[in-house]
Amino acid sequence: MTKLLEVNDLRKHFPIQKGIFQRTVGYVKAVDGINFDVQRGETLGLVGESGCGKTTAGRCLLRLIPPTSGSFIFGEEEVDLAKLTPHEMRPFRRRIQMIFQDPHASLNPRMTVGDIVGEPMRVNRTEQGSALQDRVVELLESVGLQSQDTRRYPHAFSGGQRQRIGIARALALQPELIVADEPVSALDVSVQAQILNLLAELREKFQLSYIFIAHDLSVVEHISDRVAVMYLGKIAEISDAETLYQSPKHPYTEALISAVPLPDPKAQRKREHIRLEGDVPDPSNPPTGCYFHPRCRYATDICKQETPELRQVAQGVQVACHHSDTLELQGV
Amino acid sequence: MASAEKTPYEKPLLEISGLKTVFPTDDGIVNAVNDVSFSIARGQTVGVVGESGCGKSITGLSMLQLVPSPGRIEAGEILFHRNGTDAPIDIAQVSPKSELMRQIRGNEIAIIFQEPMTSLNPVYTVGNQIAEAIVLHEQVDKKTAHERAIEMIARVGIPAPAQRVDEYPHQLSGGMRQRIMIAMALCCSPSLLIADEPTTALDVTIQAQVLGLMQELQAEMGMAIMLITHDLGVIADFADEVVVMYSGRVVEKGTVDDIFYNPLHPYTQGLLKSIPVLGRTAEKTLPSIPGTVPHPLTLPVGCSFGPRCPERMPECDQMPELAETDGKTENGRHTVRCWLHTDLEGKG
Ligand SMILES: Nc1ncnc2c1ncn2[C@@H]1O[C@H](COP(=O)(O)OP(=O)(O)OP(=O)(O)O)[C@@H](O)[C@H]1O
Ligand SMILES: Nc1ncnc2c1ncn2[C@@H]1O[C@H](COP(=O)(O)OP(=O)(O)O)[C@@H](O)[C@H]1O
Ligand code: SF4
Ligand code: SF4
Ligand SMILES: [Mg+2]
C-alpha cells in the first residue's frame, strides 16, 4: 500500500472574541495536534462525540478553513497542502472532495440534479456539451439514480436519494480522497445500509480512499479499515477496526464502546456497563494533563499533570494513555 | 403509596385500539396513524420503533390530545385505566382543552421530547420552570416549590443543584437539559411517561447516562414508559414490549425477545439485518431493504411494505390485519400484520 495522505500535528484554534473591540480572550482548541495517515484505497474512520473536532479536522484538510498549524503531505508528489496558496491549491481541490451530513442543506434547491452534478465539471472545465451530459448520466447511474433524474429538483427526492446526488457530485472530478462528514447520520436505518453499501462499492470501483467521519461507532466500524478515536481535539487511539472494538487500549474507547446499546437484548443484559460521569469538558478550557482524566476511572496522579503522547504500542496500534500497557480493557 | 410491582391490576394502564389520526392537507388526507392498537401495562416499558414519518410521534401526541392542528383523531379508543377500579377514560373522546385533559397531562401522563431546548423557555431559569410545573399540580407555596425544584435537579443527577437551579437553559449542556425535562415530567409522579426520542440528540455516553437515569427512576416510582425511538439498540436495552410501526400502522408487536430473536414481519427482519452491529465486522455488504418508505399520500395498494418486500405474494394486494401468530412463540402476544402469517379470514 502507498501512502496518500499524512497529517502531522494539525491544529485549529478558533479565537474567542469579546467586547466591542472584539479582543481575543482565549481560544477554542477545536483540533489540538493530531497525526494520522491514510493509505491509498483505505477507509480511515474518525469517531468521537460531538464537538471533539471531527468536522473541523475535515474542513482543514480541504482547506475550507485555514489550519492554525500542521502539515498535510498529499499524493506521490508529497506536497504539503497546508502551505499552498489558494491558487496553488486549485489542482489539488479536484483530488479531494467532501460529502456532507445534511443532503438537504448541501444541494442548491433551485438547480436541477443535472446542473448540480455537472457543476464541478463546468467550473473546472473538465467536460463540456454533450460529453458533460453523458458524464452526468454515467455518474447518476453509478450511484443508483436514473438519467431522467437530471431534470428534477432536489426537493423531489428522499433523503437517501439526495445523499446519492451529493455522492455523484463528489465523484464528478474523479477524486482520490473523499472526506465524508456524517454521510449517513441523517438517514433512516433502512436507507443508511444502502448508502453504506454504495460507498463501499464505489471505493472498489474507483479506487477511492475515504476519511469517514461519524459519531456512530457501529457505522464507523462497519465501513472502516482503521479507526481514529478523537476526544477534545486530540486522538486518543488509532487502530485497525477489529482490534479497536475487540480490545481497546484507551479508557475512553472502552467507555464509548460500552455506551453503545447492542441490538441484542440478551447480550445487552449480560454486558457490564461503564457509565462515564459528567460531560465532555469545554474545549476552550480543557483539563490539565490527560484531557480525559476527570472522567477516567483509571486516572492516577500523573494523568492530572502530564499530557500523554500518542505512541505506538503494537503493530498498527497507537494510544495516548499513560497506563495503556498495564490496563486490561474490555471490548464489545 | 402502594408497592408498584405487586398490585394485582387486571387491566393494563392504557389500551389503544383502532386509533386513527389524520391531517387534512392541500394534497389530500394524510393518515399519520392508521388503525393502531397496543396496550401498556403498569410499570412496563413499551418501545415504539420505526423509521421517520411512520407515525410514532403522532401516536404519542394523540395519547395526550396534543395533535397539532389541522390534525385530529378520527377513530379509535385510547382507554386510560387511571386506577384499577373506576371505569376507564377514553382519551380519544376527551376535549383537548378540558379540565380533565389538563389534569391527565402532567399529573398522570407526562411527555418529553427529543430537543429539550425547544420545550424549555429560554427566558426563565430552569428552577422557575420546574417550580411552575410543581405549583400547577400541587397546592404548595413558591418557596416550597423552589426547594422541591432543587431536590428534583439533584435527583436527576445534576451536580451543584443549588447553583444550577438559578441558571438558564442555554447555560446547560444537552444532556443536562434533557435531565431537567425529565425532572419536570416526573415531579408529579405520573403513571405513564411518553419519551419521544429522548436521547436521539445526545452523544452515546450521555445517552447511556440519561437512559440509566430513566431506568432508575422507573424502578423507584413504578411508572410505565412508552419509549419512542428509531434506534434498535436503545429498544433492546430498555423495552419489555416492542411495537414496530411502518407507514402509520403497527406491523408487528411482541416481547423484546420475540422481536429480536423471532421477528416475523419481513420489514422487522429486514430492519434488524440492515443495521451494522458493533463487533460483527465480518460481512462487508449489509443486507439492505431496497427502496424507501412510501409517501403518505401515495401509499401502495394493499400491504404498504409490498413494493419493498422480498416475499410479496398475490394476496398482498389486500391489506392484512394485525393478527396473533400461530403459537410459534413463547407467549401468545406476538402479533404481526403480514399474509405470510395470516390466512384469508384474517386469523393467524
Ligand atoms: N402537521 C402536520 N401536517 C401534515 N402531516 C403531518 C403533520 N405532522 C405529521 N404529519 C405526517 O404524519 C405522519 C407521521 O408523523 P410522525 O411525526 O408521527 O412520524 P414519526 O414516526 O414520529 O417520525 P420521526 O421519526 O421523523 O420523528 C408523517 O407522514 C408526517 O408527514
Ligand atoms: N467557526 C467556529 N468558531 C468557533 N468555534 C468553533 C467553530 N467551528 C467549530 N468550533 C468549535 O470547535 C469544536 C469542534 O467542533 P467540530 O469540529 O464541529 O466537532 P465535531 O464535528 O466533532 O462535532 C467545538 O467546540 C465547536 O464549538
Ligand atoms: S492517561 Fe490516565 S486519565 Fe488519561 S486515559 Fe490514560 S489512565 Fe485515563
Ligand atoms: S403482507 Fe405480503 S407484502 Fe406485506 S410484508 Fe407480508 S409478505 Fe410482504
Ligand atoms: Mg461534526
Ligand SMILES: [Mg+2]
Ligand atoms: Mg417523531
